[in-house]
Amino acid sequence: MIDISVDLGKFKLKNPVMTASGTFGYGKEYADFFPLEKLGAIVVKGICEKPSHGNPTPRIAEVTSGMLNAIGLQGPGVEKFLHDEDYMPFLKKVNTAVIVNIWGKTVEEYERVAKRLDEEKEGITALEINISCPNIKEGGIAFGTDLKLASRVVSGVRKATTLPLITKLSPNVSSIPDFAKAVRDAGTDVISLINTIPGMAIDIETRKPKIANIRGGLSGPAIKPIALRMVYEAAGAVDIPVIGMGGITTAEDAIEFFLAGASAIAVGTAIFADPFAPLNIIDGIKKYMKRKSYSCLMDFIGKVNIDKK
Amino acid sequence: MIDISVDLGKFKLKNPVMTASGTFGYGKEYADFFPLEKLGAIVVKGICEKPSHGNPTPRIAEVTSGMLNAIGLQGPGVEKFLHDEDYMPFLKKVNTAVIVNIWGKTVEEYERVAKRLDEEKEGITALEINISCPNIKEGGIAFGTDLKLASRVVSGVRKATTLPLITKLSPNVSSIPDFAKAVRDAGTDVISLINTIPGMAIDIETRKPKIANIRGGLSGPAIKPIALRMVYEAAGAVDIPVIGMGGITTAEDAIEFFLAGASAIAVGTAIFADPFAPLNIIDGIKKYMKRKSYSCLMDFIGKVNIDKK
Amino acid sequence: MPIQEQGKIIRNAELQDSYRKLELYAPGICAETKAGQFVHMQISGLRDRILRRPFSISDVNKDGVLTIIYKVVGAGTEVLSTQEEGSTCSLLGPLGTPFSLPGKDEIPVIVAGGYGAAATYLLAKRAESKGVMLLGARSEKDLILTKEFSDIPFELRTATEDGSTGDKCLVTDLLETIIREKSAKKLRFYGCGPHGMLMAMGKILIENGLDGELSLDHLMCCGVGACFACVVKVKADNEDGWRYARTCKEGPVFNASSIYYE
């Protein structure tokens, strides 16, 4: 028997494949295509305190083996998220883990959002603290590239809720281990990475940036080697579980992340190309385990063979 | 008449297209394919003090729209470089600019290499200080991700030579502007970027990293949006010329870099796919300028249209 | 309900100039399609471009054949144009909010430019009362499906910028004429075409106290409302007076009166 359930410390998932925040809406958008129960977890698009418009358009640009996005965290705000039929009330009916990605312009906003979610936490499995969005003017990546600010956000949120906390790191730093350790010390239960990498594209005819916001976050297969390296470094630096993401498109990609030390993975941009990608990845992981005679994920998580010379 | 010559302050190039260090050997390897004179400049593979083996194999791995490499700066050392027929003596006969990329394990080694090259500088147009190689144990990226060390290397080399200096920045930092300013203040004449981005790939059958050195530097089209963004940021931060590189494969790619603020560009990984890429890019730039009625590069360098709102 | 289906290419041939007609066997999607909806297509062989491309469903038939009319404009449509009979491509669809069909006693007036004719063909075909098609383009060679619309039958009026056929004017000029001509009748307005044309059309309708349904074209990513890439400003009951609505889900068809014109 192959067991693909995964224990992330304060919570368990039926399987290690989640959707990456911002690429799966609030779940409902994909409910027509397959039973959402099949997913290990649904991570919703970033939620802040008030409804927010997000950035002007164009918000995306296709680039080689990837895309740039500067959505800018358009969203309903925490109250609407908790009570409007399209969001939490819908998700409560789905029999899988729900992880709420949160962000704020200030440390206090992060805390207030976490507190509100804590107050009505029924159906919420964990919070994912996004300190790494490259697409907003205030907050976001500024928190994720400064060790002190990163710690302050996490410890602030830690005090505001008893929900399990995942902290999503920015790839835009020289040393991932330093950030992994800082947010662990600040009280996060799990680390997730990577968020998108700031990038740019220019239309040479109009001479305008292809993204209205000038820069956008790069995601997709192009960033996979960078993400994998960072997951390997994070997993090597801390003992808490790591959720890996960045360009994962196939089961083979996912397995690389497990070998590098991820306990679970998230599928993002690949969903745009194929909504069934997460399910195909689950199947592929099972096939790999069968072929390799692994009975549970722990048989290969972190088991990359490094020659010690 | 279209003029594509470019003035980089202390030196001029007949055209703005150079080869990226490490991807064009020492020039001679490609001399069978086309007249090297057609290039704006040849940048040779990194040179240090003594002959060096470089890293164990496998040294490369192909990844989606790019490659990882951990060559580890195999090379002949500065003396052999200066006197062996395959290197400088050959390059002296080529009628184009020759830029010598240098590296060291210590600040002092950088200085000594620069001094030796300065002593026999005939035929050398400029030095490119590589403080950003991710593939060596000592030196390299460690210098490029620490503002103080970066400054020390550059000011040390500055004292060792009167040759024009280009400093090659690492992409592995949170703030490119900070590094651009630091190396400018330390005396560099030109900035070049980006070097490869540390990445990783794992063979899921053998469970071994695909690169013997575990990590390798990611290059090729996959990194282009990141490189372009960093060139835009560097060019915006300092007044000295910027040489842009990272995934440039076509003339359109090159033009994006010019618009973002690069005064010249280098072609790297694309040469492996097509040795004629630099020449096709030169042609394509001319065609674009003709179509747009630009008469010199200054007509569009840095001229990305940013809406000021 | 939208599904994912492997569409099998039955025909992929030049229609006219750079426009091509693609016929796919995709019975599941055909059965569900309403006029104005689109499919989100993954183009096989486009290995280094990962996003799907949206194409309006121009026609469907009861044999499960879905027709798309596309123009070769970039890497994706270039590769699509080389796909051969028998090969397949993954489709998500039918997606988006459709046009509402005109009532029996209403005369549909369709204003189209570019591939807009393709996007409104099924609407015209399914309309109970036949109406008027105002088709605009730069030049004669860009006017597509003229015969097909005449055959429905729709009254066809054309405008070209270079005057190579029809009136030498903008298609929105034809719209203003129609509004004046047929002011007594009950008209239903529909539009699909370049952004500038649609914005001009929307404003003309509103100035004349009319409404209409406009199908907007926007860069898309997920195609199903999940990513917020494809938004346009629509009027809203909030401080700002507008909000961003998703073209792929809340659109591509919007009421002219709901769009926030800047």
Place this chain on the structure above:
Amino acid sequence: MPIQEQGKIIRNAELQDSYRKLELYAPGICAETKAGQFVHMQISGLRDRILRRPFSISDVNKDGVLTIIYKVVGAGTEVLSTQEEGSTCSLLGPLGTPFSLPGKDEIPVIVAGGYGAAATYLLAKRAESKGVMLLGARSEKDLILTKEFSDIPFELRTATEDGSTGDKCLVTDLLETIIREKSAKKLRFYGCGPHGMLMAMGKILIENGLDGELSLDHLMCCGVGACFACVVKVKADNEDGWRYARTCKEGPVFNASSIYYE
């Protein structure tokens, strides 16, 4: 001198099992090719994989037709196997240090495994004195070009791991037999095949006080000696006793005696 040339595909068909035979019209490269050299091929349509793939030149003829025998092992060879007659692919070649042909009075003994038979075919064809081909594989179906070598004529001896044809042993066992059998004669040894086989062969030669030329297969990037991706350890007159030599330029053919065996 190596050149870049657009090779036009004349034939691309199954040879045997997962091996395929590709014939390309590439007269410029053909004219320059020496036995043991390779072409570096850009596979069109492989958009998200940017590196070229090296393939030994198995044969060339005076009509400018170049033959490659390849095995489908990954993404590149997979796409290559779908390329049709008439399509082209960019080739750099001929590249690398060739085999040196045996002298008139020398008997060439070729040891090959996998595509090694293809890589040594031109050597056998061009050798003035005909010799012996020792061909090894897992199983009968992996033994390629047996008829072609016999037709040269070369004496063919085969070894399979499963004993499905020829001797049930390793091809290097056949080599040891030959060395014993023909010890009086003047033999020239050549090898091409999997790394393990070549290292075993090199050691056998050296133990017997012999030398030979081995063609090594290594991951390549530039193919022309510029990037240092493809290195192997060879003996050197320095402190360490070895240096890294570039397989693509200084090889792929190395003297067995020059390789640094660890």
